[in-house]
Amino acid sequence: MTAPLLLGVRHHGPGSARAVRRALVAASPRVVLIEGPPEADGLVALTAEEGMRPPVALLAHVVDEPGRSAFWPFAEFSPEWVALRWALEHEVPVRFIDLPAAHGLAMREVEGEGEVGGEAGAPDVRVDPLRVLAETAGYDDAERWWEDVVEHREGDAFTALGEAMGALRESFGDGGHGRDLVREAYMRLQVRAAQKEFGAGEEVAVVCGAWHVPALRQRTTVTADRALLKGLPKAKVDMTWVPWTHRRLARASGYGAGIESPGWYGHLFSVPDRPVERWLTKVAGLLRDEDRIVSSAHVIEAVRLAETLAVMRGRPLAGLTETTDAVRAVLCEGSDVPLSLIHDKLVVGDVLGEVPESAPAVPLQRDLTRQQRTLRLKPAALEKEVDLDLRSDTDSARSRLLHRLRLLGVAWGEPARSARGSTGTFRETWRLRWEPELSVRVAEAGVWGTTVDAAATAKAEADAVAAPALADVTGLAELCLRAGLSRALPVVMSVLADRAALDTDVGHLARALPALVRALRYGDVRGTDTGALADVAAGLAHRVFVGLPPACAGLDADAATAMRGHVDAVHSAVALLEDAELHDRWRAVLRTLAVRDSVAGIVRGRCARILLDEGALDDEEAARLMSLALSPGTPPGEAAAWIEGFVGGGSGGLLLVHDERLLALVDAWLTGVGPEAFTDVLPLLRRTFSAYESGVRRTLGELVRRGPSAGGPVPGAGAVHGFGEETDVERGDAVEAVVRMLLGGGARVGAGAG
Incomplete structure (x- = not known):
């Protein structure tokens, strides 16, 4: 038979797309064959519907395992998309001729490749054909070579590309991907079938990746091609159209046949003339939207510079490289900051396609x-x-x-x-x-499930039963309340009660409590009945109170740091529970931990700080605890851990800045440390205080240099600088209305701060 009209293209190449349209108009074939999964033949008509707007993609997935899937993306400037639309507009039959997705997905599973992260229609070759051709032509950039030989020339390059790919196939064979041989055998069979039905020669037009053209020209027997396809694994698949994005067409996204500048290529394909002028006008509009001063004179100068650069570099027209250089120099004043915005918004773009509601969907x-x-x-x-x-x-x-x-x-x-x-x-x-x-x-x-509500409910119930830890169940209970999954809550609460009763690890219980308390708060906001959750939270808190003191003894440094985090989490959770008895019991637990010598220093220091903040520990007692913890008989590591627990963390420095009472306690201890002990303690103190921001450290230094304020912030010496001995009712009344408004309680002026 006479060879068909082979149109070898670059996937998502606007030059190829225009050339395909011209070739189809000139040849008027009776059928158009396109590289793609045959299962999509029944979806071709959807491309002509009003609601279909590229970029879109064909999505194939195994029926019982949707995670095993593959995409075939199409942009407006994709040659395959142009061929589809031309065939529909001229009522010409169109068929996909690549290896069926049923075989491709099954082969990926057998070969252990797993889920497809990109487009399955393009050859995943280890040899990059465009890069090899570009290097052969003396280019160091494959994109720039493609622009020069295809995008900036009006002539069709199918013959030259086909010959170039033939030379590459002679040198590299299948390019390192043996599956291409199977795909190409299937394509040849489909081409033969179309020639028998519609006629030979240009009656049959084939649009495929240029890499496959030499293989489709190859003279093989039907028997040989069928032998390559014999025994292929097969899976049951579903296929539909899904929206795609320009960002996912970009090579940086991991897309196998990706392009670096889909926004630029879309511009080249869509504009009727003067692409450089129109592009730089777009850039100017974007920069103006960002409040940058860009005038018409800037645009004119940038156009001239881009064209001059193209001449100097021997290029037929200014490409993306030249326009980018001109934009940087003229419109961005040499800065790459606005240039990154242009690359993100225009060169790549944030276009999201649409598919019609009539497209198949789960x-x-x-x-x-x-x-x-x-x-x-x-x-x-x-x-x-x-x-x-x-x-x-x-x-x-x-x-x-x-x-x-x-x-x-x-x-x-x-x-x-x-x-x-x-x-x-x-x-x-x-x-x-x-x-x-x-x-x-x-x-x-x-x-x-068939609805979001039903599916989320079933998934929550299953996750609760399979949850490995108590904290996972409490987190799930919180999520159920936020998601409004009232039907899943009974199952989750049942699992939660069982796990809480059986779990004896205080760390697990401490991690679980905050999520329960947050769930109570969000349940209140959403008007959900959280009575059962409140009971579980109270019971969990009591168990934490009982188990925490023995769990804090004999800990190494890492375990002590983790336990300090548990103490903070429990304290935050208990503070949100409106239960006075729980608050009193928690303060008693904190006091026990703060004074017990067997408890790790970082935990004792943290408990003392919490009690001091709560007003449950006076200055004299805090000074006594600090003196005991930092006495010469205490190992330096343990003493530093206590300091870290007491004033460590991001808020410790600010606390010392704004509360000179605490700063005086630390200063009094530090000035009383002997010379030898000071040498041992200094590196450990630096570890604690170096975590503060530089401004906080500077302020602390100024406060220490100034020394005690008039009245003396020394414990027991009377008033502290910045703090009155009694409540100032008048000043409190002045801010009470604003505070009430911030807390959501409404403004009630004149109530009296007392």
Whole structure:
């Protein structure tokens, strides 16, 4: 038979896309064959629907194991996409001819490659054909070589590319990836079948990667090709269209046939003329949006510079390299900071494609799409921060959806710290970014249920039963309350009560308590009945109180540091529980730990600090405990650990700055240390105080140099500098209204601070 019209292309090459369109218009073939999975033939018609906007991707996954999946991305400037649209517009049959995904995914499982992280249609060769050709032509940049020989020339390069790839295949064979031989055997069979049905020669047009052109020209027998395909493993697969992003087309994302500048290539494909002028106008608009001063004269000068650089470098037209150099010099005044913004927003881009609702999808995906539309949470490729007020019905529903998706492993949103610094339980901040891989995660989560609510409930119940530690169960209980999974709570609470009753490790109990207390707070915000949770939290606290003193004895340095963290966590949790009896018992436990010699120094120091902050320890007692801990008979390491526990951490320095009472205690001890002991203690003290910020250290030095204030901040000597002996009612009244407003209790002026 006469050879078909072979159009060897670069995946996602705008020059190839334009050349494919011209070739199809000139040849008017009766059928178009495209490198891609044949299972997608039934989805081709969707590309013509109104709701289909590239970039999009074909997603194939094993029916019972959605995690085993593969993507075939298409951008507006992809030659395969152009061929699809041309065939539909001219009512020409179009077929995919690559090895079926049913075989490809099964082969990946057999070969142990696991989940596909990129596009399965492109050859995953160890030899980079474009790089080899670029180096042969004397270029050190494959992208620049491609622009010069294809993007900046109007002539079709199919013949030259095919010959170049033929020479490469003669030298490198399959390029290091033997599966290409199997794929190409299947393609040859499909081409023969199309030639028998539609005719030989240019009646059949084939759009494929240029790497495959020599193999499709190769004369082989049907028997030989079928022999290569015999005995291939097979899996049952489903296929659909999913949104894709320009960012995922970029090579930095790990995409096998990626390009470095999808935004730039999209620009080259879409503009009718004067691409450099139009591109620099876009850049100027972006910089103006960022409040940078960019005039028309800047743009004109940048265009001239880019064209001059192209001439000096012997290039047919200014490319991305020349325009970038011109932008840096003229529009960015030599700075790479705005240039990085241009690269992120324009050169790569944050475009997210769309697929029509008629595209096949698992029921869970349909329910998620419905909720996204109802709650006005449209997926976007660009990361954005969303503040939610949980007192609002809409924001509360958004919060529940995001928490449920996180529980299902669909990390569309990540909790973040609010830019406004708000830490109230009525407010949440999320960072949202939709990545194409999340479509796979949604398909995987579909095994748990057909709706987000049902799937998250089933997943929470299963996770509770399988949780390895008590803290995992308490964290799950907190997540269930945040996600509004009331039906899962009974199972989670039952597992929690059983685990709490059987777990005797104080560390486990201490790690579990804070999550329970947070769950109580979030349950209150969402109007959830948390009575059972409160009972478990109180019981857990009592068990921690009993087990903590013996658990703090005989610890090495690492275990003591970890126990100090447990003490802090328990203290924060107990402070949030509205139970006076628990508060009293906790102070008694802290006092026991602070005075017991067998307890690690860092824990004793921390307990003493907490008691001092709580007003349960007076200055004289704190000074006595410090003197005992830092006496000459105490090993220097233990003494330093006590100091670290007492004034260590990020807040220790500020505490000493603002409370000269504590600074005087440390200063009094330090000035009483003998010369020999001081030499031993100094390195250990530096370890503690070096953690403070430089401004805090400087202020402490000034306070020490100034010496005791008038009135003397020495323990027992009367008033402390900055602190009155009695409450100043008038000053308290002046700020009471604002404090009440900040705490959410409303303003009640004139009540009296006393």
